[in-house]
Amino acid sequence: MSKTLFITGASSGIGAATARAAAHTGWNVGLFARSRAKLDELAAEIGEQAMVLTGDATVYEDQRDAIERLVDRFGQLDAVFANAGKGTSKSGTENGNPEEWKAMVDLNIMGALYTAHLAMPYLRKTTGQYIVTGSAAGRRHIKGSIYGATKFFIHGFAGNLADEMAEWGxxxxxxxxxxxxxxxxxxxxxxxxxxxxVAAAVMHALDAPARAAIREIHLMPTG
Structure with a gap:
């Protein structure tokens, strides 16, 4: 049976590129995002290995229903990629927009937590993987960056979750x-x-042998 990957933020950018790369190597891919039109276009490109799953990553029930539908179709869940994220239009604390912060925290943090919480029972069955999009902005301090602070959370959470998941492989x-x-x-x-x-880095982790726990891949543009 082919392995199955659930991707949030799959309609464009890193998520779409990872879906293409995974499907190319034989994975089934669950494409989750809000834009049905973009997902339909990507799924048509990939073929029968792709399943369109529309929803909002900040809504727990949307992710729950999507994962359940994906497992119903392909039989199992082997990995998830919590990739959905956003920034804000204004930088800094004093000049920032608290409403934008709330929307960003809901997506960048709660969305990733929802993916993890919902996926764990399925990933236990397959000794699977959880992958999440962090950022260089979550590895160093950037003046006034609330976005960077959300990624600091992601990096800390991923390390903690890695130790939690290691208990069952x-x-x-x-x-x-x-x-x-x-x-x-x-x-x-x-x-x-x-x-x-970035998709190539994700695939490196997904395709690594079971003996190798790749906990972080950090990429920077040359120069």
Whole structure:
């Protein structure tokens, strides 16, 4: 039976690139995001290995229903990639927008926690993996970056979860890229990392032998 991967934030950027890379190596992929049109287009490109699962990562029930549907179709869950995330339009604490902070924390933190909480019972059955998108901004202090603070949480959580999952043979990895040329930014940044670069790092962890627990892959643009 082919392995199955659930991806949040799958409609574009890193999530879509990872879905393509995983499907190319034989994985079934559950594509979870809010944009049905984008997911349908990606699924048509990938083929029968892909399942479209629309929903909001900040809504626990949406993720629960999506994972249940994915397992119903493919029989098991071998890995999840908690990739959905967002930033804010204004930086800094004094000049920031608390409503934007709330939306960002709900997605970057609670969304990733929901994925982990819901996936664990399934991943125990397959001795599976949890992968989450961190950031270079979660590895160093950046003046006034509330976004970076959410990624500090992710890096800390991933390390703690790795120890928790290790008790039953599961693995947890945080992928922490520097700037990536994705729709996250308003302007193209072709000299930075590409989504395929991050997807390759995720696949390295997914394809690693059971004896190797890859806990973090940190990528930066050259120079």
């Amino acid at each position: 599961g693995r947890c990895m945080v992928v922490s890229p520097g700037m990536v040329n994705t729709p996250f930014f308003d302007e193209e940044k072709p000299d930075k990392l590409h989504p395929d670069d």
